Amino acid sequence: MKISARSSGGFAGLSEQYDIDTQAHPAGPGLEATLASSGFFTHPQGTGEQVGADIPHWQITVEAPAARRTITFAEDGSAENARWQQLLTQIRASA
Template sequence: MKITATNGGGFAGITRSHEVDTAASPAGAALEAALAASPFFAAAVDGVDDDAGKIGADIPHWNITVEDGGRRHSVRFADDGSPAAARWRGLLDRILAA
């Protein structure tokens, strides 16, 4: 399974990307379990209630993409501290720590 987390936005406008291959990562099994326990693959691409196109340029946002065999899914969310974004923040923290 390949997991990519890319962020952008914020006042500096810096973009960074973090990639994890769960087959090669010591945290791979835990990440796969976290994904299986989450609503990730059933979630809309815009993982929060508001439209990702309306995210202001000064608000950091993340795009998490998971590729597993022939299955590929992405979720975008504003990292604004809202309850809607919090459900993805835990998964994101696991990805960044891997």
């Protein structure tokens, strides 16, 4: 499984990018477990638009053998995005 996370926006326009192959990475099993428990492939993504260019926006893409999905969210601390923020925190820690 391949996981890609990219940010845009945010204060000063700084960006981050992470690419992880769970088959080759020591944190791979933990990331796969987080993906499964978050409902990444089944949970509907929110459609609310965030205001403020200083809020980082993320795009996380997961390519699994049987599926590919991309979600986008604002790193705004909202309850709606908590599951994606938890996944992002684990991705950052694995880098």
